[in-house]
Each structure stands twice: as C-alpha cells, then as structure tokens.
Amino acid sequence: MEITRFLMGNGLFxxxxxxxxxxxxxxxxxxxxxxxxxxxxxPPGPPPWPxxxxxxxxxxxxxxxxxxxxxxxxxxxxxxxxxxxLVVASSPEAAAGILKTQxxxxxxxxxPNAYDHAYSSxxxxxxxxxxxxxxxxxxxxxxxxxSVKALQAQSRLRQEKLDxxxxxLRGKKNQVVNIGDVVFTTMFNTMSxxxxxxxxxxxxxxxxxxxxxxxxxxxxxxxxxxxxxSDFYPIFRRFDLQGLRKENFKxxxxxxxxxxxxxxxxxxxxxxxxxxxxxxxxxxxxxxLLENGFTNQQINICALDLFIASTDTTSSTIEWTMAELLxxxxxxxxxxxxxxxxxxxxxxxxxxFSKLPYLNACIKETLRLHxxxxxxxxRRAVETCEVMNYTIPQNTQIxxxxxxxxxxxxxxxxxxxxxxERFLGLNLDFKGQDFxxxxxxxxxxMCPGLPSGIKSVQSILASLIHEFDWVLPNDEDPSKLDMxxxxxxxxxxEKPLQLIFKDLN
Ligand code: HEM
Numbered sequence: 001m002e003i004t005r006f007l008m009g010n011g012l013f014x015x016x017x018x019x020x021x022x023x024x025x026x027x028x029x030x031x032x033x034x035x036x037x038x039x040x041x042x043p044p045g046p047p048p049w050p051x052x053x054x055x056x057x058x059x060x061x062x063x064x065x066x067x068x069x070x071x072x073x074x075x076x077x078x079x080x081x082x083x084x085x086l087v088v089a090s091s092p093e094a095a096a097g098i099l100k101t102q103x104x105x106x107x108x109x110x111x112p113n114a115y116d117h118a119y120s121s122x123x124x125x126x127x128x129x130x131x132x133x134x135x136x137x138x139x140x141x142x143x144x145x146x147s148v149k150a151l152q153a154q155s156r157l158r159q160e161k162l163d164x165x166x167x168x169l170r171g172k173k174n175q176v177v178n179i180g181d182v183v184f185t186t187m188f189n190t191m192s193x194x195x196x197x198x199x200x201x202x203x204x205x206x207x208x209x210x211x212x213x214x215x216x217x218x219x220x221x222x223x224x225x226x227x228x229x230s231d232f233y234p235i236f237r238r239f240d241l242q243g244l245r246k247e248n249f250k251x252x253x254x255x256x257x258x259x260x261x262x263x264x265x266x267x268x269x270x271x272x273x274x275x276x277x278x279x280x281x282x283x284x285x286x287x288x289l290l291e292n293g294f295t296n297q298q299i300n301i302c303a304l305d306l307f308i309a310s311t312d313t314t315s316s317t318i319e320w321t322m323a324e325l326l327x328x329x330x331x332x333x334x335x336x337x338x339x340x341x342x343x344x345x346x347x348x349x350x351x352x353f354s355k356l357p358y359l360n361a362c363i364k365e366t367l368r369l370h371x372x373x374x375x376x377x378x379r380r381a382v383e384t385c386e387v388m389n390y391t392i393p394q395n396t397q398i399x400x401x402x403x404x405x406x407x408x409x410x411x412x413x414x415x416x417x418x419x420x421e422r423f424l425g426l427n428l429d430f431k432g433q434d435f436x437x438x439x440x441x442x443x444x445x446m447c448p449g450l451p452s453g454i455k456s457v458q459s460i461l462a463s464l465i466h467e468f469d470w471v472l473p474n475d476e477d478p479s480k481l482d483m484x485x486x487x488x489x490x491x492x493x494e495k496p497l498q499l500i501f502k503d504l505n
Contacts (some may be wrong), residue, residue, distance in 0.1 A: 037078060040391060040393070041390055041391040042078045042085070042087075042390060042391060042393075043073075043074070043076040043077050043078040043087055043387075043388075043390040044073040044074055044077060044078070045069060045073050045077040045078045045079050046069055046072070046073065046077075046079070048079070048080040051082075052082065053079065053080025053081055053082055053083070053084075053232075054079040054080055054081065055081050055082060055232060057069075057079075058079075058081070060487060061485070061487050062375075062487060063374040063375065063401060063403040063404065063487065063491070066079075066088050066090065066399070066401050066404065067090060067401060067403065067404035067407065069088070070088070070090035070091075070401065070404055075089065075090050075091030075093065075094040075388070076088070076089055076090075076091075076094045076097075076387060076388050076390060077090070078390075078396075081231075081232045081397075082229075082231075082232025082233045083232065083233055083234065083235070084231065084232050084233075084234065084397060085393065085395075085396045085397070086396070086397045086398075086399065087387075087392055087396050087397070087398050087399070088375075088398075088399045088400075088401055089387075089398070089399070089400045089401065090401040090404040090405060090408075091405060091408070091411070092405060092411060092434075092435035092436040093388070093435070094387065094388060094400075095400045095402075095405065095435045095438060095442070096435040097387040097388050098379070098387055098398060098400060099400065099432075099435070099438070099441070099442040099443040100435070100442065100443060101387070102385045102386075102387055102392070103442075103443035103444055104444075105381060105382055105383045105384075105385040105392075106379050106380075106381050106382075106385065106387075106392065106398055107130055107379060107382075107443055107444045107445045108128050108129060108130065108379065108380040108381070108382045109125070109126050109127065109128060109377065109378065109379060109380055109445070110126075110128070110231075110378065110380040110397055111123060111126045111128060112126070112224050112225075112228065112231065113228045113230040113231050113237060113240075113244070113245065114223050114224050114226070114228055114244040114245050114247075114248040115224070115245070115248065116245065116248075116249055116252075119297065119301060121133055122297065122298050122301045122302075123301060123305065124137050124301070124302055124305040124306070124309075125305045125308070125309055125377060126305075128380070129382070130444060130445075133298070136292065137302060138448055140285075140288055140289070140292065141448045141449075142448060144283075144285060144288045145194065145285055145449075145452065146448060146449060146450075146451045146452050148451075151451060151452060151455060154194055154452075157190065157193050157194065158190055158455070158456070158459065160193075161186050161189050161190045161193065162186070162459055162460065162463055164186070164189070164203075165182060165183075165185075165186045165203075165460070165463070166463055166467060168182070168203040169182065169464075169467075169468065169501070172501075173501065174500060175500065176473050176498045176499070176500055177498070177499055177500065177501070178496050178497070178498055179318070179319050179322055179464075179496075179497045179498075179499055180315050180316065180318075180319040180492075180493070180496050180497060181496070182203065183314070183315040183318045183319065183460055184214075184311055184312070184315040185201045185202075185203055185214075186460060187310060187311045187314050187315055187456060187460075188200060188201050188214075188307065188311050189201055190456065191306060191307055191310050191311065192307075194284070194285050195259075195284060195285045195286050195303055195306065196259055196262055196284065196286055196303075197284050197286075198259075198262065200213050200258060200259075201213060201214055213255065213258050216251060216254050216255050217255060217307070217308075219251055220248065220251040220252060220255060221308070221488075221489050223244050223247050223248045223251060224248060224489075225488055225489050226242075226244060228242060228244050229241050229242060252300075252304065255304060256300040256304070259300075259303065260296065260300070262286075263286065263290075263296055263299055263300075264296070266284075266286055266287070266290060267290055267296075270287070270290055270291075286299065289302065306449075308489070309447075309449060310449055310452070310453065312372065312489055312490040312492075313372040313373070313453060313490055314453050314456050314457055314460075316370070316372050316490045316491065316492050316493070317363065317366055317367060317370070317372060317453075317457050318457055318460055318461055318464075319492075319493055319496070319497050320366045320369075320370040320493060321362055321363060321366040321457075321461055322461070322464065322470065322497055322499070323481055323483060323493060323497050324362070324365070324366055324369070324418045324483075325362065325465070326470065326471075326472065326478040326481060326499075327418070327478050327479060327481050327483070328418050329478070331362060331418070331420055332465070334358050334420075335358055335359050335362060335465055336465060336466075338356055338357075338358045338359060339356070339359070339462060339465060339466045340466075342355045342356060343462075343466060353455075353458045353459075353462075356458070356462065357424060358420065358424070359458065359461065359462060359465075360423075360458070361420035361421065361422075361423040361424050362420040362461075363454070363457055363458065363461065364420070364423045364430065364437075365418055365419065365420040365422065365423060366418075367430060367439040368406045368412075368437060368439070369406060369407075369416075369418060370485070370491060371402045371403055371406065371439040371491065372439070372490040372491055373402070373439070373441075373490060373491075374401065374402060374403035374487070374491045375399035375400060375401060375402070375403075376399070376400045376402060376438070376441045377441070377445070378397050378398060378399055379397070379398040379399075379400075379445065380395060380396070380397055380398065381393065381394050381395060381396045381398065382394065400438070400441075402438055402439060403491070405435075405436060405437075405438075406437070411436045412436070430450070431450070432446045440453075468501035468502075469501060469502045470499045470500070470501050471499065471500055471501070471502060472498075472499065472500075473498055473499070473500050482494070482495050
C-alpha cells in the first residue's frame, strides 16, 4: 500500500504503467499466437503459460499427470514443454492412429540433447531417420540375435548365466537380497556374452563399485535422463548450458573402454585370417558386426544401445512380477503348482515355457500394470500429418501413454487389480497388433528384442520361484508391500524389492 502510494505520488507508477501495458499486450499476443491450438488445429490440452508452456504441470510422475490431462481433454492431447510441442496418445484408437496409420511419418526419434549429434546416423534406439544404418541393425538383430535359430544357439549360454545366478543366490540364505540388482547382473552378462563372449559384471558387485562398469552406466543414464534445457528450448542446443553433453561424452568413452580392446583384437584376427569360425553357433554378435563392415564407433554405439535396451527393461519386469506375486499369494501358489507339475528337474529349461500358461499370464499382467517404458520410446514427426483429424506438425514429439491405456476402465475391467487370469484364454498379445496392450510398442520401431526379453524374463522368474521360497525381511506383511513407482529410464519400483529366501519344503 505504502509503496503504491509512493510510486503514484511520484508519477512513477503511471509512467511505468503506460510503458509496460503495451509490452504485456505484445508478449501475450505473441504467446497466444504461438501456442494457439485452434488456429493450428492441434489436439486440445491444458492452457500453456508464456515461455514455460506446460512444463510446470508435468511433475515427477509424468505418466500420471498426462493420464489426468487425457481425462480432461481427450485421448489425444498437446502440451508445450518450453517451445517443444508434445502430443500424447492415451487410448487404443489414438495409439493405432500414430503407430499404424501414420507410422511412416511418426516413427522418427529425437536424440536427447545430452547425446553427441555428430553420430546421429549411427544410433539404434535414437535413430532419427530410420535410414540405411538403422535398417541394417534391425536386420542383423532379427537374423543373428533374436531369430528362433539364434535364440536356440544362445540357450546353453543363457542356462550358464542362470546357473551362475542360482549358485550365487544359494550362498545368500538368510541374507537380504536385492532382486533387481541380481537380475540386472544376470541380464547384463547374458548380453555381454552374446556380443563379446565375456562377463562384464560380478555378483559381489551388485551395488556397483565406484568406477566400475555398472556405476559408470548408471551415471551415464542419469545424465541422459536429466531434464535438459536444450530439449525444451532447442534454440540453446549449441551451448550445452548444463554441461550434460560434455559429461555424457566422457562417460560413454569410459564405458566403451571396457570392450574397445576386444573389438580391435577380434578385427585384427579376422583381417589376418587367423580366425576362421566354421560353426555358425560359435559366432559372436561382434563377428557379425565386423563382417558387415561396422566401424569401432558404430560397434560401440550399437553395443551400448543393446545393453541399455535389454537390462533395465527385463530386470524391472522381473522385480515387479516378484512383488506382485508376493502380494498376491494365490497367484504365487498357482505359479508354484504349475512349475511343480511341468518341470521334472531342479532346473527350469527354456523349452518348457509353452507349458506354463499361468506364469506367462502373470508376466503379461505385470507388463500391463507396470510397463517398463510407460510412454514407449518417444517418437518424432518427420513430416506434418493428421491423427484423429488433428494436425501433428513436423518435429512434434510423440508419447504413447501405455501406462494410462492399461489403467483405463473403458479398456480393461477392474484395471487396477493384478489378475493374471484375465489373459488366460484371451487372444490378446503384446506383438503390436492389439493397441490396448502394447508394452513392446508397435509399428516399425517396435522392440526387436521381444523374443529374447520374454525368454529371459520367463526363465529367470521360473528359476527364482521354483528354487526358493521368498519372504520379506523382518516378517513384513507382503499384502502391505509398497508398490510406488519411480519414473526414470524405465518405470522402476521406488523402493527396490529386498527379499530373503527360505528352503522349499
Ligand atoms: C521386458 C523386456 C522389454 C520391454 C518391455 C521392451 C520395450 C521396448 C519398447 C516399448 C521399445 C520402443 C518401441 C516403440 O517405440 O514402439 C523398445 C525398443 C527397443 N528395444 Fe526393447 N524391450 C524389452 C527388452 C529388450 C531386449 C532384451 C532388447 C535387446 C536385447 C531390446 C532392444 C530394443 C531396441 C534395440 C529398441 C529400439 C528399436 C528401434 O528404435 O528401432 N529390448 N523396447
């Protein structure tokens, strides 16, 4: 009051008012025009603020806030994150409109700004243009890593990694075990064996020794997923204001150093014809990359992308399934019964999985309620196109909120309950045809690792449940298990699942 009177008395307020009013009008006019949805026929959405757009409304659980916006504005919404336009699909129809009808125009990705754009044509997960290099990666993976033949060839190796995990766990009786960490190590070593014929992680190292590979990887992922100003304001892209690109570059070089020597050695052997691999089964994935003329940098990027794509996704699926089964005693005892009647030895061999429909239904139900990639991996529009009669301008980022679709009562009956039975006898699969259930995505960017990921999840889960009787530490009541989620590279359990096992009677 005093200040206003002082300013008025001095005529300062009226001068300021006269000066600022047109300025405010210009700013509001500019942003109204820039963000106006109806003028551009954009999908509806919450009103954006000048400069920041809707950034302040996203929060720490974007899958939840965007599900709420969808309830208010419809299945296809648009948001402004800074100056970046984002479109989010939250119904099977909207997802099909993007992943099926307009897949050709909407299957590019935006490279996170922490990544080095100089290698944009080498990335797999982040490939921007689905060009020749991306096509050859998909073909190589399909033929030499995930085909029925390739998976059969890897089965001895998978069994070895499984036995190693079980051996480690048997020595942990009455000790608290972090299930996610143990599974992560198993998955990482399986992948490193397939590519390089080498284990990179040790089980004693679950928490990641500072300076070790696991620690370096998690630091790297932190930098990639940390909100980057340039992602929201591409105008600042050149400046790397938070230094994330520089840090990420340093971290990736350190990660590459774990295998670069092996790549060089193998390449030299191949060149000098000292290494003739007659047996197809004995070929590493690295050999395939070398035979196909991949450079060291292309191999580094491909290997890192495969490690990132395969480890957190599978380990979080296993951790969530174990948590859900502990909470749902009846489901757990049905899985046990099924395993008991269908396996005649202690070890659960991969070929028996078609005989385990209930376990498979549990995995499907987990992937419904806890999809590791709740928005899939964000897409980008290469060209302007239309979805559900709305315009999607070129360069728009696109999220498919599979988390929201899975929790929508119009799509699923009693969606929040864990009911594996819903998948029994139901002709609904995650192969990218049923848009109400797409935890692996759909269309040309759909997860190529589905066959191998599912095999690993099945065999690790079956072994964990078949071999041990798991309980919570300190006799905690499993029905009260905390199931809060944490949004990150994948949708993780906020409190890692810690378990102790008893001998099975
Ligand atoms: C439970 C396990 C897994 C889940 C739920 C999962 C899920 C996904 C999803 C949602 C996408 C994006 C799809 C899209 O944009 O439509 C994806 C992409 C990808 N996944 Fe998986 N994934 C899993 C396991 C694996 C494994 C084991 C590997 C490799 C060994 C793998 C390799 C990849 C790659 C390379 C991409 C990028 C494909 C591209 O952009 O062309 N994934 N995955």
